[in-house]
Amino acid sequence: MNKNGGERALTITTKNSPFSIEDTEPLLPWLSSFGQSEGGGVSRLLYTPSWLEAQLALKQKMEQSGLHTYFDSVGNLFGRLEGKQDTVTILTGSHIDSVINGGKYDGTYGIIASFLAAQLVYQKYGKPKKNIEVVSLCEEEGSRFPLTFWGSGNITGKYSITDANNIHDANSVSLRTAMNEADFNPEHYQSPVRKDLEAFIELHVEQGIILDRTRTSLGIVDSIVGQRRFTVQISGESNHAGTTPMSYRKDSLYFASKYIYFLTNKAMKLDQDLVITAGKMNVMPNTPNVIPGNAEFTLDIRHHDEAVLETFCNEARHTLDQMAKELTMCAKMSKWLDIKPVPMNTPLTALATKIAKEQQISYRKLMSGAGHDAQVFGEYCPTALLFVPSKDGISHSPKEFTNKADLENGVRILTEFLYQLAY
Amino acid sequence: MNKNGGERALTITTKNSPFSIEDTEPLLPWLSSFGQSEGGGVSRLLYTPSWLEAQLALKQKMEQSGLHTYFDSVGNLFGRLEGKQDTVTILTGSHIDSVINGGKYDGTYGIIASFLAAQLVYQKYGKPKKNIEVVSLCEEEGSRFPLTFWGSGNITGKYSITDANNIHDANSVSLRTAMNEADFNPEHYQSPVRKDLEAFIELHVEQGIILDRTRTSLGIVDSIVGQRRFTVQISGESNHAGTTPMSYRKDSLYFASKYIYFLTNKAMKLDQDLVITAGKMNVMPNTPNVIPGNAEFTLDIRHHDEAVLETFCNEARHTLDQMAKELTMCAKMSKWLDIKPVPMNTPLTALATKIAKEQQISYRKLMSGAGHDAQVFGEYCPTALLFVPSKDGISHSPKEFTNKADLENGVRILTEFLYQLAY
Numbered sequence: 001m002n003k004n005g006g007e008r009a010l011t012i013t014t015k016n017s018p019f020s021i022e023d024t025e026p027l028l029p030w031l032s033s034f035g036q037s038e039g040g041g042v043s044r045l046l047y048t049p050s051w052l053e054a055q056l057a058l059k060q061k062m063e064q065s066g067l068h069t070y071f072d073s074v075g076n077l078f079g080r081l082e083g084k085q086d087t088v089t090i091l092t093g094s095h096i097d098s099v100i101n102g103g104k105y106d107g108t109y110g111i112i113a114s115f116l117a118a119q120l121v122y123q124k125y126g127k128p129k130k131n132i133e134v135v136s137l138c139e140e141e142g143s144r145f146p147l148t149f150w151g152s153g154n155i156t157g158k159y160s161i162t163d164a165n166n167i168h169d170a171n172s173v174s175l176r177t178a179m180n181e182a183d184f185n186p187e188h189y190q191s192p193v194r195k196d197l198e199a200f201i202e203l204h205v206e207q208g209i210i211l212d213r214t215r216t217s218l219g220i221v222d223s224i225v226g227q228r229r230f231t232v233q234i235s236g237e238s239n240h241a242g243t244t245p246m247s248y249r250k251d252s253l254y255f256a257s258k259y260i261y262f263l264t265n266k267a268m269k270l271d272q273d274l275v276i277t278a279g280k281m282n283v284m285p286n287t288p289n290v291i292p293g294n295a296e297f298t299l300d301i302r303h304h305d306e307a308v309l310e311t312f313c314n315e316a317r318h319t320l321d322q323m324a325k326e327l328t329m330c331a332k333m334s335k336w337l338d339i340k341p342v343p344m345n346t347p348l349t350a351l352a353t354k355i356a357k358e359q360q361i362s363y364r365k366l367m368s369g370a371g372h373d374a375q376v377f378g379e380y381c382p383t384a385l386l387f388v389p390s391k392d393g394i395s396h397s398p399k400e401f402t403n404k405a406d407l408e409n410g411v412r413i414l415t416e417f418l419y420q421l422a423y
Numbered sequence: 424m425n426k427n428g429g430e431r432a433l434t435i436t437t438k439n440s441p442f443s444i445e446d447t448e449p450l451l452p453w454l455s456s457f458g459q460s461e462g463g464g465v466s467r468l469l470y471t472p473s474w475l476e477a478q479l480a481l482k483q484k485m486e487q488s489g490l491h492t493y494f495d496s497v498g499n500l501f502g503r504l505e506g507k508q509d510t511v512t513i514l515t516g517s518h519i520d521s522v523i524n525g526g527k528y529d530g531t532y533g534i535i536a537s538f539l540a541a542q543l544v545y546q547k548y549g550k551p552k553k554n555i556e557v558v559s560l561c562e563e564e565g566s567r568f569p570l571t572f573w574g575s576g577n578i579t580g581k582y583s584i585t586d587a588n589n590i591h592d593a594n595s596v597s598l599r600t601a602m603n604e605a606d607f608n609p610e611h612y613q614s615p616v617r618k619d620l621e622a623f624i625e626l627h628v629e630q631g632i633i634l635d636r637t638r639t640s641l642g643i644v645d646s647i648v649g650q651r652r653f654t655v656q657i658s659g660e661s662n663h664a665g666t667t668p669m670s671y672r673k674d675s676l677y678f679a680s681k682y683i684y685f686l687t688n689k690a691m692k693l694d695q696d697l698v699i700t701a702g703k704m705n706v707m708p709n710t711p712n713v714i715p716g717n718a719e720f721t722l723d724i725r726h727h728d729e730a731v732l733e734t735f736c737n738e739a740r741h742t743l744d745q746m747a748k749e750l751t752m753c754a755k756m757s758k759w760l761d762i763k764p765v766p767m768n769t770p771l772t773a774l775a776t777k778i779a780k781e782q783q784i785s786y787r788k789l790m791s792g793a794g795h796d797a798q799v800f801g802e803y804c805p806t807a808l809l810f811v812p813s814k815d816g817i818s819h820s821p822k823e824f825t826n827k828a829d830l831e832n833g834v835r836i837l838t839e840f841l842y843q844l845a846y
Contacts, residue, residue, distance in 0.1 A: 208666025225665060229711055241700035241723045242648060242792030243631025244816065246691045253701050254687050257680035264677050268669045277664035278676050279711045281704060288652055288702045288721040298711040300664045369665030393667065 019065065019119040024407045027112045031058065032104040041101035041398040042108075045144035047075070047182040054096055058111065058136050065119060067134065072192035073161070074154045075138040075184050081118050083131040083422065088198040090128075090422045092117065092414065093135030095151060095373055099143045103400025105205040109388070109407065111136045113203045117414040121422070124415075128422035130198065140373050144169045144178070152376035154192045161189040199348060200377035201417055203386045203410050205402055207370050209393030217409045218363040219387030220352045223304040224375040225273075225367055226341035228313055230299040232259070232320065235330040238285060238293030250329050252295035253283050259323055259331075260297070263316055267301075271308060273367060276301045299333075304341045304367040342375040345382035352384055355416045361409045370395075386413065442488065442542040447830045450535045454481065455527040464524035464821040465531075468567035470498065470605040477519055481534065481559050488542060490557065495615035496584070497577045498561040498607050504541050506554040506845065511621040513551075513845045515540065515837065516558030518574060518796055522566045526823025528628045532811070532830065534559045536626045540837040544845075547838075551845035553621065563796050567592045567601075575799035577615045584612040622771060622844055623800035624807045626833050628825055630793050632816025640832045641786040642810030643775045646727040647798040648698075648790055649764035651736055653722040655682070655743065658753040661708060661716030673752050675718035676706050682746055682754075683720070686739055690724075694731060696790060699724045699739075722756075727764045727790040765798040768805035775807055778839045784832045793818075809836060 032042050034057060035050030044051045055077050062069045067079035077096070083089075094110025114134040121132070137151030145167050153159035164175040164186060176186045206212070211219050236250035260278045267276045281297040299316065303309045317333050324331040349365070356363035366387070368374075374385035388410040391401040455465050457480060458473030467474045478500050485492045490502035500519070506512075517533025537557040544555070560574030568590050576582035587598040587609060599609045629635070634642050659673035683701045690699040704720040722739065726732045740756050747754040772788070779786035789810070791797075797808035811833040814824040 206666065207663060209662075209671050210666075210668065213671065227665065239632075239816065240630060240793060240818065241702055242650065242698065242725050242794075243629065243633075243818075244698070244792070245633065245695065246687075246698055247695070248632050248636065248816075251687075251700070253704060254683065257683040257687075257701075260677065260680040261684050264669075264674075264680075272668065272670070275665065275667070275669055277674070277712070277714055278680075279664055279706075279713050279715060280709045281676060281706045281715075282709075283702075283704045286703045286705075289700070289723050290702050291700055292702060292704075300712050302665050369667070370663060371665075393662065393671075395663065395666075 018123060019116055021116070021120065021408050021411055024112065024116060024411050025404045027116070028104050028108060031108050031112060035098065037101065039398060042098045042104060043100050043102070044096065044098040045100070046097050046139040046150065047178040048144070051097060052182050055136060058096070062115065062134065067118065071184070072154070073184060073189045074150060074179070074192060075182060076151045076155060076192060077136040079115065079118065079134040081122055081128060081132040083128045085129050086131060087196070089131040089133050089194070089196045090199050090201070090418060091133050091135055091197050092201040092418065093137060094202050094204055095137040095140035097139045097141050097143065099141050099396045101398060102396050103398055105390070105400045105402055106207065106395055107140060109205055109402065110203045113411045113414055116411050117418050120411070120415045121418045125419055125423055130422040131196070132418055132422050137373055145175050147175070148371065149373060149376045152373040155194050156376055156380035157193045158376055160191060161186055197381040199345070199421055200374065200381055200383045201348070201386070201414065202372060202374040202384070203388070203414050204372055205395065205400065206387040206390045206393070207395035208390065210366055211364070211387060211389035212391055212393060214364065216362045216364045217388065217406050218356050218361050218413060219366045220349050220356070220363055221344050221368045221374070221385035221387065222349060222365050223341050223343040223367050224372060224378065224385065225302040225304045225369050226306055226309050227300065227302040227337065227339050228309060228335055229337035231334050231336060232297050232299060233332045234295045236293050237291070239291045241289040241291055244291060249291055250327070251291050252329065253292040255323065255327050255329055255331070256281070256295040256297055259320060263319060266315070267312065270312065271303065274303045274308065274312060275369060302369055306341055309341070342378040344374065344378055344385055348382055348384035351420060352386060352413065352417065355413055355420070359412060359416065361413060386410065441546060442539055444539070444543065444831050444834055447535065447539060447834050448827045450539070451527050451531060454531050454535060458521065460524065462821060465521045465527060466523050466525070467519065467521045468523070469520050469562040469573065470601040471567070474520060475605050478559060481519070485538065485557065490541065494607070495577070496607060496612045497573060497602065497615060498605060499574050499578060499615060500559040502538065502541065502557040504545055504551060504555040506551045508552050509554060510619070512554040512556050512617070512619045513622050513624070513841060514556050514558055514620050515624040515841065516560060517625050517627055518560040518563035520562045520564050520566065522564050522819045524821060525819050526821055528813070528823045528825055529630065529818055530563060530627070532628055532825065533626045536834045536837055539834050540841055543834070543838045544841045548842055548846055553845040554619070555841055555845050560796055568598050571794065572796060572799045575796040578617050579799055579803040580616045581799055583614060584609055620804045622768070622805045622807070623797065624771070624809070624837065624840055625795060625797040626809045626811070626837050627795055628813045628818065628823065629810040629816070630813055630818035633789055634787070634810060634812035635814055635816060637787065639785045639787045640811065640829050641779050641784050641836060642789045643772050643779070643786055644767050644791045644797070644808035644810065645772060645788050646764050646766040646790050647795060647801065647808065648725040648727045648792050649729055649732050650723060650725040650760065650762050651732060651758060652760035654757050654759060655720055655722060656755045657718045659716050660714070662714045664712040664714055667714060672714055673750070674714050675752065676715040678746065678750050678752055678754070679704070679718040679720055682743060686742060689738070690735065693735065694726065697726045697731065697735060698792060725792055729764055732764070765801040767797065767801060767808055771805055771807035774843055775809060775836065775840065778836055778843070782835060782839065784836060809833065
C-alpha cells in the first residue's frame with residue numbers, strides 16, 4: 001500500500017469544499033467508517049489496514065480542500081496552511097487510533113474539528129501570518145502495542161525509532177514490522193522532532209461526566225493529572241471459617257476492606273480534585289468457608305498537584321503500616337506507575353476563557369483525569385487542551401456521544417483560537 | 424475385591440491384643456498408611472481402593488481383638504462388643520474418609536480411640552450390660568461426591584439408597600456405581616437405620632485453635648453451630664478512574680468494603696460466639712484504572728443459637744439495604760445454605776464434665792464451629808461430641824498434629840464414658 005494514496009480508490013462521500021460549521025457532525029461518521037464493526041464500534045489500531053485507510057482518506061480530503069499534506073516518519077499526518085512569514089507553526093489536532101471497539105468521538109473529533117477550524121479561519125481571514133498545521137497523530141491509546149503517545153512522542157523527542165525495538169503486539173508482531181507493513185520503513189526513519197512549534201491546541205471529548213452533568217459546553221483544562229499506581233498485598237492467615245473465633249483471626253479481606261473504606265473517605269474529605277480507585281482485587285484462597293489469608297488490590301491515585309499526590313501517597317502508606325500493626329498482619333505497598341502532572345499553558349487557557357466569554361459559550365475550568373497527547377506536548381511547547389462534553393461521561397465505548405451544538409461550539413472556539421494565535 | 428477381606432493380604436504391623444493406652448499414637452500412622460501420599464498427606468475418598476483397604480484392615484484388626492464385625496449396606500463398618508442384655512447399643516466412632524491431601528487425625532483419631540476404649544473397658548470390666556459398638560463411618564467430608572454425612576445419614580434415616588441416584592463425582596462416576604465397585608451392591612441395599620441406639624459418642628480433633636491456645640486437653644461440645652451462607656451482589660457503575668470525581672462515583676468495591684468492615688465489627692461486638700466470614704470476593708471488571716461496577720462476595724455466618732443467627736442475618740440484610748440507599752447503588756443478598764444448630768445431649772455433656780473432673784483432665788465447654796457426624800446423630804439420639812486439641816488449629820492438612828498426652832487423655836475419658844453408659 002502506497003502512503004500517497006495514489007493506488008487506492010477511497011470512497012469519500014462528503015463534499016470537498018467549501019466547508020461550513022454544519023459539516024462537523026457528518027464528518028464524524030465518515031472518518032469513523034474506517035475500522036468500524038457491524039455493531040457500530042470502532043477499532044483502528046496503529047498501522048493496521050483500517051488505520052492506514054483512515055489516514056489516507058484524511059490526506060485526500062485535506063488535499064482536496066487545499067491543505068498541503070505530508071506524513072512524518074512514524075505516520076503522523078499533517079495538513080499545512082502555509083503562513084505569510086513561514087517561521088513558526090501553530091499545531092492543532094488529536095489522534096487517529098482508537099481502542100478496541102471504541103466510539104466515534106475519542107481522538108477523531110479533535111482531528112475533524114482542527115481540519116474544519118483551519119478551513120473556516122482561512123475562508124474568513126485568508127492566509128495566516130504563521131503556519132497552521134492540522135495533525136492526525138498516529139497513536140495515543142496504547143491499544144495495539146504496550147506503549148502510548150507514539151505519535152506526539154516522536155514529534156516532541158520523547159521517543160525515537162530505537163524505542164520501536166523489542167516492542168510487540170499480542171500476535172508477536174514487532175512495532176518495526178508493523179510500521180514497515182504500513183509503508184513507513186523504519187530504515188528510512190528521519191527524526192520528526194519539530195523545532196517550529198509555537199503552540200499545540202488539542203480539542204477532545206471529555207471522557208468524563210463533569211461537563212455533561214453541569215450542562216457546560218466547553219471545558220478548559222488547567223492541567224492534566226499526575227497519577228501513581230500501587231499494588232497493596234496483605235498477608236493474614238487462612239483458617240476455618242467456623243472454628244476460628246473472631247478474636248483469633250487474621251482476615252486479610254477484613255483488613256483490605258477497612259483500609260479501602262478509610263482511605264477513600266480520607267481522599268474525599270481532603271480535596272475534591274483527588275481521586276482514588278481500588279480497581280482490582282484478588283483474594284486467596286477465595287472460598288466461602290475459609291478466612292482469606294491473602295488479599296491483593298491496586299490503588300490508582302490522581303491529582304493535578306504533585307505535592308498533594310506526594311503527601312496523600314505518604315499518608316496512604318502510613319495508614320497501611322498503622323493498620324498492619326493494629327491488626328497484627330503484614331502489608332506491602334509497591335508503586336508501579338508514577339506520571340507527573342502536566343500544567344497547561346496559562347496564557348493559552350486565559351485566551352480560551354476570553355474567547356468562550358466573547359462567544360457566550362458556557363465553559364468551566366477543569367483538570368483532565370485522563371491522559372492525552374496534550375500532556376506530551378505540554379512538556380515541550382505551550383499547549384492548550386479543550387473539552388466538549390461526553391454524554392453520561394461514557395468513553396472507549398460505541399456508546400460515546402456528543403451533541404451537535406457542543407461539537408460545533410468546539411469548532412467555533414478553535415477557529416477563533418487559530419485566528420488569535422496565527423494572524 | 425471381597426469385603427470380608429479374606430482374599431487380601433493386609434500388612435498389619437502393630438500387635439493384635441491386648442491393647443493398652445500406649446497404642447493410641449502408633450495406631451494413627453498405621454490407619455493413615457492406607458491412602459497416604461509420599462508427601463505425608465492422606466487421601467481416602469469414599470469407595471476408592473484406599474478407602475476399602477482401610478476399612479478391611481480395620482475389620483481384620485477388630486476381629487483379631489475379639490470384636491464381632493460387620494458392614495452395613497453403605498459400607499459403615501461396625502465392631503461389636505455384645506452386651507449381657509443385648510437390647511440397646513452405645514455407639515462410638517467417627518469417619519474413615521478424608522479430604523484430599525488431609526491429615527492423620529481428622530476422623531481417624533475418633534475411630535482408633537473408640538476401638539481402644541472398647542478394648543480397655545472390656546479388659547477392665549468384662550462384658551458390658553448394653554452392647555458397645557465401635558463404628559468406622561464410611562463418609563463425612565463430601566470430598567468425592569457433592570454430599571456429606573453419607574455414613575451417619577444412612578444410620579439415622581436422613582439418607583437412603585434413593586439419595587444415591589443422580590449424584591456423581593468429578594469423573595462422572597455415580598455414587599451407585601462407586602458403591603458397587605467397592606462391593607456394596609446398591610441392588611442389595613437394606614436400610615441401615617438403627618433403632619437400638621441409646622447414645623452416640625464421637626471423639627474428634629478440634630480443627631480449631633481454642634484448646635491449643637488455652638492449653639486445654641479436652642473440649643466438651645455444647646452444641647454444633649448453625650450456619651447460613653449468602654452471596655451479596657453489589658451493582659454500581661464502571662467508570663474511568665481518572666475522569667470521574669469521587670462524588671459522582673458508584674464504586675461497588677467501596678460499598679463492599681464499607682459493608683464488610685461494618686458488619687464484621689458489629690458481629691465482634693454482639694456475641695463472642697458469633698463468627699462471620701467474607702471468604703470469596705470477585706470484582707468486575709477488575710482492572711486497575713476502572714472503577715469496579717460490580718462486586719460479589721460470600722458471607723458465612725455461624726452461631727449455636729438459631730435466634731441469634733436469625734436476628735443477626737436480618738440485621739445484615741437491613742444494613743445492606745440502608746447502605747444501598749445511602750450510596751445509591753443496588754445490592755442483593757441471596758441465601759444458599761441454612762443449617763440449623765444442633766445441641767448436644769445435656770446429661771451426656773454433664774457426664775463428660777464429671778469424668779474430666781474426676782480424672783483431673785483440663786477441659787472446657789465449647790461449641791463446634793465445624794460440622795461433624797455428631798450433628799446428624801444429635802438430631803436422632805442422645806449424642807456427645809468431645810474434642811482433643813489440634814496444634815495451631817490446623818486441619819485438613821498433612822500438618823495436622825495432636826500430642827501423645829492429649830490423644831491418650833481422650834481415650835481415657837472415652838473408656839470411662841463407655842463404662843458409665845454401658846455397665
